[in-house]
Amino acid sequence: MGVKLKDIVEPESISFKDLEGRVVSIDAFNTLYQFLSTIRQRDGRPLTDEHGNVTSHLSGILYRNSSMIEKDIKPIYIFDGKAPELKSETQAKRREVRDEAEQIYKEALKAGDTEKARKFAMRSSKLSPEIIESSKKLLTLMGIPYVEAKGEGEAQAAYLVANGDAYAVASQDYDCLMFGAKRVVRNLAVSSNLGDLEFYQLDKVLRQLNVTREELVDMGILIGTDFCEGLKGVGAKTALKLAHNGQLKEKIAELQKESTHDLDEVRDIFLKHNVNTDYKIKWEKPDKDKLIEFMCYEHGFSVERVSRASDRLKNLNSSQGSLDAWF
DNA sequence: CGAGTCCA
DNA sequence: TGGACTCGG
Numbered sequence: 167m168g169v170k171l172k173d174i175v176e177p178e179s180i181s182f183k184d185l186e187g188r189v190v191s192i193d194a195f196n197t198l199y200q201f202l203s204t205i206r207q208r209d210g211r212p213l214t215d216e217h218g219n220v221t222s223h224l225s226g227i228l229y230r231n232s233s234m235i236e237k238d239i240k241p242i243y244i245f246d247g248k249a250p251e252l253k254s255e256t257q258a259k260r261r262e263v264r265d266e267a268e269q270i271y272k273e274a275l276k277a278g279d280t281e282k283a284r285k286f287a288m289r290s291s292k293l294s295p296e297i298i299e300s301s302k303k304l305l306t307l308m309g310i311p312y313v314e315a316k317g318e319g320e321a322q323a324a325y326l327v328a329n330g331d332a333y334a335v336a337s338q339d340y341d342c343l344m345f346g347a348k349r350v351v352r353n354l355a356v357s358s359n360l361g362d363l364e365f366y367q368l369d370k371v372l373r374q375l376n377v378t379r380e381e382l383v384d385m386g387i388l389i390g391t392d393f394c395e396g397l398k399g400v401g402a403k404t405a406l407k408l409a410h411n412g413q414l415k416e417k418i419a420e421l422q423k424e425s426t427h428d429l430d431e432v433r434d435i436f437l438k439h440n441v442n443t444d445y446k447i448k449w450e451k452p453d454k455d456k457l458i459e460f461m462c463y464e465h466g467f468s469v470e471r472v473s474r475a476s477d478r479l480k481n482l483n484s485s486q487g488s489l490d491a492w493f
Numbered sequence: 494c495g496a497g498t499c500c501a
Numbered sequence: 502t503g504g505a506c507t508c509g510g
Contacts, residue, residue: 205494213510229495466510
């Protein structure tokens with residue numbers, strides 16, 4: 167979910183053209199979660215293979231990436247490492263919401279209420295180890311690199327941008343800005359082809375809001391993060407006012423009094439995150455045979471479609487000529 | 494979600 | 502050429 171900064175940050179609009187030739191570091195969990203919740207049948211059932219394994223995410227990864235690479239955008243996926251201890255409360259709460267949604271979904275499905283089933287199925291999505299592993303396997307077969315974060319994926323993704331290995335972070339969560347991502351792209355999807363792509367630059371955002379990054383983080387803490395609830399009644403607009411009135415520290419102190427969490431620790435998650443600096447990024451040629459073996463023979467995808475998607479991956483090779491540096 | 498099809 | 506709609510696994 168992330169921090170609700172939407173009401174105060176203004177997106178620049180960009181198009182796919184602006185990302186041409188650039189590397190984007192993609193928040194993998196964020197993306198997978200979206201695929202799992204949206205790629206479903208009308209009654210909410212996910213796509214599955216004949217053994218009952220969920221395959222919605224494989225469809226999303228295959229087609230979105232082949233489309234992006236065809237447009238000469240180079241994706242790197244960032245997977246979350248160990249979640250900070252402070253996140254466990256949020257995680258427990260989400261699990262509860264998900265389990266409840268799953269019950270309603272199953273009942274609605276039994277009752278034949280398709281619309282209700284779909285609505286709650288979407289909320290019941292969860293990332294199982296199988297889903298994460300099969301996603302990594304598919305990325306590898308497609309020749310797309312991924313990086314394992316030490317902690318939060320967004321922090322690692324932000325680091326890649328800072329380190330010059332990526333141009334922007336792609337995620338739906340505004341938290342990226344608090345993690346220090348210099349550039350953030352929202353709605354990076356094929357169907358948002360025509361408009362809709364949102365672009366945020368941290369330095370511009372800070373200038374427009376007239377706050378420092380440290381103040382932005384404190385604002386986020388007051389609004390509420392995945393690591394600690396915020397101060398009741400404080401949303402983005404109020405938090406911004408507090409920053410301008412120099413009241414952040416006193417409000418943080420107020421929150422600290424009623425909070426079971428150490429807010430300094432929360433602040434450190436955003437400002438002093440430990441990241442994996444020992445990663446290698448290399449795009450490879452897709453392994454078409456193994457891709458077809460995995461997608462079609464193991465997971466029931468159409469050979470024709472996967473073959474076509476695989477061919478789009480190497481389009482860049484032949485059509486752009488001099489991109490050998492890529493491989 | 495994205496591919497593919499159909500029809501204006 | 503593109504919007505609406507369906508299907509994929």
